Amino acid sequence: MQAGLDEAWIRLVGLLNGRDGEERGDQLPGAELRVTEDGSEVFHAALGRHARREGAIFWIRPIVARETDSATGLPAFDLQVNRRRALDVTEARVDGPWLELTLATGQVAVIRPASGPRLAMLADFDSWLATLPARTTARIDQLEDDSEVA
Structure with a gap:
């Protein structure tokens, strides 16, 4: 079903916050x-739970690489690697719990409830964010840059 940008934005925020997924044990859906x-997959990643909108541009943070903190052994994430991305949306469509966005590049982005290794990556990212000072987390949530330093 065709959707306007406002409806697509609301659906995106719902998906990022786990409102359109099933709970899987201790992991919050995302x-x-x-x-x-041209029908071939070019990218597939978990999405951080924050987004920002500027008109038809939806800013998101794909989570593509996890590291291990040598001091604690806990998951860690380099925001220079897990960079924010802009989706320049020309058309939106809602398909059940999925959001399909046609981008200005001609690519098609599908945002859906996370599963498998992407859900595990998101859980680790959430855990990492919880270890950061509130000021740093707030800055990351704004998606204005790719720095952890507040």
Whole structure:
């Protein structure tokens, strides 16, 4: 079903916050992004739970790489690797719990409830964020840059 940008934004925020997924044990549902070009997958990753909108541009943070903190052994994430991305949306469609976005590049981005390894990656990212000072987390949530330093 065709959707306007406002409806697409509301659906995106719901997916990021786990409102459209099933609880899987202790893991809070979240979202993943799959991008295709000419029908072939070119990108697939978990999405951080924060987003920002500037008109038809939806800012998101794909979570693609996890590290291990040598001092604590806990998961850690480098925001220079897990960089924010802009989706320049030209058309939106809602398909059940999925959100399909046609991008200005001609690529198609599907945002859906996270599962499998992407859900595990998101759980680790959430845990990492919880270890950061509130000021740093707030800055990361704003998606204005790719720095952890507040």
